[in-house]
Amino acid sequence: MQYWQYIVRRLLGVLVSLVGLSIIIFAVSRILPGNPARMALGPLATDEQVEAFAADMGIDQPVWMQYIQYMQGLLTGDLGMSLETRNQVLDDIIRHLPATIELITVAISFTIVLGIGLGILAAQHKDGHIDNATRMLAFATVSIPGFFLGILFQLIFGWFLGIMPITGRISREFRDEVTRETGFMLIDTLLSGSLAAHFDAWMHILLPALALSAAGIGQIMRITRSTMIDVQRKDYIEAERGFGLPNWLVVYKYTLKNAFVPVLTILGLLYASLLGNAFLIELVFNWPGLAEYGVNAVLSNDFNAVVGVVMTIGIAFVTVNFVVDLLLGRVDPRIQLERSGLT
């Protein structure tokens, strides 16, 4: 079996998940209570106005018609109009998404770098001081909820020490300097050529990203440590040492790659909880991301927007799992062989 065959199989899996997801989301959005047209127009609108608006939105059609329209919309990227903002939902999402992606990407990078790094360190110094310290750290980060940690950070670094900004993505003085190009503040500030603004953006994202990644860092650290220790006891590691290979090569090449398998799997799962937690963190740090938009959409029964937000999260989740699967297939040939039923 070639790697590309494995990829194609995985891609088919992705398609099936997405179709399933779209059906579920559609069903759920249509059983939200209340008349969306009425809620959009407010209590003062006349019944005629409400009916006209409903016809306009296509929500007076039978459900199966609505589903066909909805699927057509999904395939063409047309998610309809937001009942609340009166913008195209897709445009709204494209506007809010980069902030969230940026936050999550930085958080995941922290998780990977710190989690795996500290995990290796702990494994190399098993039962030593470093190991004990990281064990305490893991315990703390896993047991404290991220949003609470966020508030704690705000109090400590923003309020008492006053050295970090606590809300938003960039300080007011840079707001005019930086034009929106990609929507990613860390990139846009660079494009604007102002290093000060870039640094300012980092200062803004540091606390929310840390708060968001803390739990993951703890988990990844522990998983990395225990799998490293596990793998180090394997016959093949003993054999590699026996052949006189350099110690660092045995640890960082031959042991680490084996240890990556469970770590990657956990990372994929973590991503889902990260998306959920990001909503809370965004609210705490007043981060203008998808959370703000999504929460408003739910509260105002804006179902086109709800469908859009949920679909976006779903696609993100499925995509990440796809990428994790690809990496797993690369890291561990057994997974590729197994999942294709060849061994």
Added chain:
Amino acid sequence: MSWEESVVDDPLLTIKDLTVDFESFDGIHKVIDGVSLSVGRGEVVAIAGETGCGKSVTMKAILRLLATADINGEMIYDGQDLQAMSDREFSMLKGREMSMIFQDPMSSLNPVFTIGEQLTDTAQFGGRGTTGVLEYLKRKYTGNGREEARQRAIDMLREVQMPDPEDVMESYPTQLSGGMCQRVLIAQALLNEPTMLIADEPGTALDVTIHDQILTLLKRLIEERDLSLLMITHNLGVAREISDRVYIMYGGRIVETAPTEDIFAEPKHPYTQGLIASIPRLTGGEMAKGIDGSVPEYLNPPNGCRYHPRCPYAYERCRSERPPMVEQGATTAVECVLYDQPSDTAREIPTIERTRQAMDGHPEAPQPTMESETDD
């Protein structure tokens, strides 16, 4: 000890009074308890004993692969004191001077790298423990010797009679059979042209025909490359087929050593006799019995001779003191009190016939004479 290990004139490897203790929550496991042995240049020496008697631990202790164990004793390789070497110095010896074949072929290859990657790395960096990261990257990616190393690996695979070596280089261990993995491991062990090979039961995990092929291959390689071999096995038949000299190991001690022919012609230690008596004889018709009982535990090993709970000749003295190694000619020695008696108190000297009688429950068979069965 009354016997100094000096069976070969010009030993390549000499081990004296090796002890290996493992500490656990229950206490100290004295697994290896004073093992002495030597391997001459170009000699093939077997260590034989039942499963769990400490063969693999001995080998791993020599190769410094037991990070958690407490190891004592003297180990001399080619005039150099192994204990005195730093880890760096030692890693330059591993793979290039002394190499090993591990016990389980299926689990001794890294599952997430291709055979080619593992062999090429071994060819390039095995026995070169001081290679740094930069040097590694340079050699691996700028082609600096990588292609030659790869070619060397392929040639070596051919030499161990691997079918389609080029394909095998691209395969992962899970795609190979046990016999093929075993051949890969032999190739890997020989890649850096060691002088001495320590082989831990190569082939025993495989079925009989493959096992035979592997032994034949090993014999050929030893001759062609003039290797010194320390062969670990629980199968006396293998020892007989391949070795010049045998050490019989029981409960973490060497209980007898002799040239291979002698040990089969005239085994002296009751345990050796028991082992030989239990080799199934295809011609004899009757199925041989194994020795009753099992290897001792190491947390509270039996006092005195560790074999006394199973020995048909045992008497008081066996329990009270560790028997000395008694010399029986230039190249033979046996660790049993029966060979160390003053001539007047003659107890019966064990023979294989009498031992077989004891195993078969013959009415006139030798019986242990102990005052009570409880150990102190």
